[in-house]
Amino acid sequence: xxRPGETQRQMSASVSQALPVVFVVDDDVSVRESLExxxxxxxWQPQVFGAAxxxxxxxxxxxxxxxxxxxxxxxxxxxxxxRQIVADRADMPIIFMTGYPDVPxxxxxxxxxxxxxxxxxxxxxxxLDAIRDGIERSRDAIDxxxxxxxxxxxxxxxxxxxxxxxxxxxxxxxxxxxAAELGISEITVKGHRGRLMExxxxxxxxxxxxxxxxxxxxxxxxxxxxxxxxxxxxxxxVASQRV
Numbered sequence: 001x002x003r004p005g006e007t008q009r010q011m012s013a014s015v016s017q018a019l020p021v022v023f024v025v026d027d028d029v030s031v032r033e034s035l036e037x038x039x040x041x042x043x044w045q046p047q048v049f050g051a052a053x054x055x056x057x058x059x060x061x062x063x064x065x066x067x068x069x070x071x072x073x074x075x076x077x078x079x080x081x082x083r084q085i086v087a088d089r090a091d092m093p094i095i096f097m098t099g100y101p102d103v104p105x106x107x108x109x110x111x112x113x114x115x116x117x118x119x120x121x122x123x124x125x126x127x128l129d130a131i132r133d134g135i136e137r138s139r140d141a142i143d144x145x146x147x148x149x150x151x152x153x154x155x156x157x158x159x160x161x162x163x164x165x166x167x168x169x170x171x172x173x174x175x176x177x178x179a180a181e182l183g184i185s186e187i188t189v190k191g192h193r194g195r196l197m198e199x200x201x202x203x204x205x206x207x208x209x210x211x212x213x214x215x216x217x218x219x220x221x222x223x224x225x226x227x228x229x230x231x232x233x234x235x236x237x238v239a240s241q242r243v
Contacts, residue, residue: 018061018062018063018064019044019045019063020044020045020063020064020065020066020135020138020139021044021045021046021047021061021063021064021065021066022039022044022045022046022047022065022066022067022068022131022135023046023047023048023049023055023058023065023066023067023068023092024036024039024046024047024048024049024067024068025048025049025050025051025052025055025067025068025069025070025073025078025081026048026049026050026068026069026070026073026097027050027051027070027072027073027074028070029050031070031097031120032048032049032050033048035048035068036048038124038127038128039131042128042131044131044135050074051073051074051075051076052073052075052076052080052081053075053076055081056081056084060089063142064091064135064136064138064139064142065091065092065135065138066092066093066094066095066131066134066135066138067085067092067093067094067095067134068095068097068127068131069081069082069094069095069096069097070096070097070098071096071097071098071100071102071105071109072098072099072100078096078098078109079105079108079109079112082094082096082109082112082113082114083112086112086113090141091138091141091142091145092138093113093115093133093134093135093137093138094109094113094114094115094134095114095115095116095117095118095127095130095131095134096109096114096116096117096118097117097118097119097120097122098117098118098119098120099119099120101119115130115133115134115137116130116133116134118130148214148215151200151211151214151215152215154199154200154201154211154215155200155211155215155216157199158196158199158200159192161182161192162192162195162196162199163196163216164182165178165182165189165192165193165196166196166200166208166212166216167212167216168181168182169193169205169208170205170208170209170212175189175190175193176189178193
């Protein structure tokens, strides 16, 4: 039987291992040509553009990628393009290039998430190292996104009652406390807890807590003092602990 999220995991594994694509956006044709040769020699797939809009119109790639971006473009400033990419393509690291060093621009680019900033002419080996770093970051981002999709698929497979139990369990409640809160027997809680642990593929409570923080962040605040019945049971529990 296929577990929830298994198909997504298999698909993302092939995506993250696909041939990396290195995009180049620079209005200088000589720079584009030299970078295309350099990128291809390293075993990656180059995609070159002379302006921002053709790059934005290009279909998104299904695999690791990195962008070499010139600051000065004919249709859009590099920093403006960076903002769009950060918002829409978080798995695409950006390496800036410029022929006219500008400290404020460099600072803004790095603060916005650029992984490197090169001044032309640049050292080929240093640039290749930066691209390798960018590709690895892209691959890690793809894997993380895939793991999150798998977790959400597992969570979606839980029944409404199992989700209720999960939210209370990750808040630190014991089985008997969960039973009192939900008005069910402790045996029933144990059954739900066992099934949700299996469906989520959690090997321990700490592991389940980490998963819950990703799929339902509100779980940490899911259990709050409730009605009179709940308060009475909790008061009784506190009293019994004091004896």
